[in-house]
Amino acid sequence: MRRWPVRRSKGTLSRKRFSRAGPRLGAHMSIAGGVDKALLRGHQIGCDTIQIFTKNNNQWRAKPLTVREIKTYHQHRATTGIWPVVAHNGYLINVASPQRALYKKSLEAFLVEVRRAAALEIPYLIMHPGAHVGAGEADGIKRVVNALDVVLDRTKGFPVVICLETTAGQGSSLGYRFEHLAAIREGVAQRERVGVCVDTCHIFAAGYEIRGRKAYEQTMRHFDDVIGLKHVKCIHLNDSQRELGSRVDRHAHIGQGHIGLEGFRPCLNDPRFRHIPMILETPKGEDPAAADRRNLGVLRSLVRR
Ligand code: MN
Ligand code: MN
Ligand code: ZN
Secondary structure: OOOOOOOOOOOHHHHHHHHOOOOEEEEEOOOOOOHHHHHHHHHHOOOOEEEEOOOOOOOOOOOOOOHHHHHHHHHHHHHHOOOOEEEEOOOOOOOOOOOHHHHHHHHHHHHHHHHHHHHOOOOEEEEOOOEOOOOOHHHHHHHHHHHHHHHHHHOOOOOOEEEEEOOOOOOOEOOOOHHHHHHHHHHOOOHHHEEEEEEHHHHHHOOOOOOOHHHHHHHHHHHHHHOOHHHEEEEEEOEEOOOOOOOOOOEEOOOOOOOHHHHHHHHHOOHHHOOOEEEEOOOOOOOHHHHHHHHHHHHHHOOOO
8 A cells, every 4th residue: 555655754743643543634724825824724723634725726727836835835744744735626627528618628727736736745636527517427427537548648657646536416416426436447547546535425415324333334345346445545524414315515514414423433433544634624614723623623532542
């Protein structure tokens, strides 16, 4: 299994963190003021790992990362000991789109995302498979495979693994069945550079039961049969405002949704995910740091010591 190969911090703070038992927990952090600021924000609230957008997630354009920004980022990465940092693609990207113009634009933007992740030595870039907007699931999957082939070919040798995220299945979104992700991954030539990100809210909304040890194990066994658990590189921990199988993507604070506290215990204590980054994408509210701290505290209270 591939571990974290680069730039492990030698700082005392981080050494303490690395030796702590239990999963690597963190949250999605804002990059307001620069990508390096996300690390400081994460460190302040006790994240072992964080997720960021490397650019504005609602715009196509991005001004290039400056040498200085990249340097400061690496310094903060080392001093905070936060590892890994994972990146998430911008929301406008849809490489399942049957519209030629949007597909091409998405492909270009996706390439920029991979290059930015590489510049920041980010090992995992999370993507949504996308929406087929009426063209059909098989058609959508074919386009995603094609896009991944192009992107991976044009970034040959880059140490960035693209992670397909499971989705709730809103509208014509792909990725709400494990089979979709398996078909995409298996269709790609450089599939060793394609992993998976499991989002608890999304799989639950898609109809996969995870509440209770038995149901959780059953869902994981199914995942293992269809995709392979070894391809899980990241986990998003979100409770769900909506019920099992609702196909609606609404995140809730941990323990305050339909998954509930007990629904998170099996995953948090799963030895197979011991070294997998687990990231909150729960509502931030008025005071993001306080909200994230609270949710992290709840998660840590569920970890068996
Ligand atoms: Mn996502
Ligand atoms: Mn997610
Ligand atoms: Zn979501």
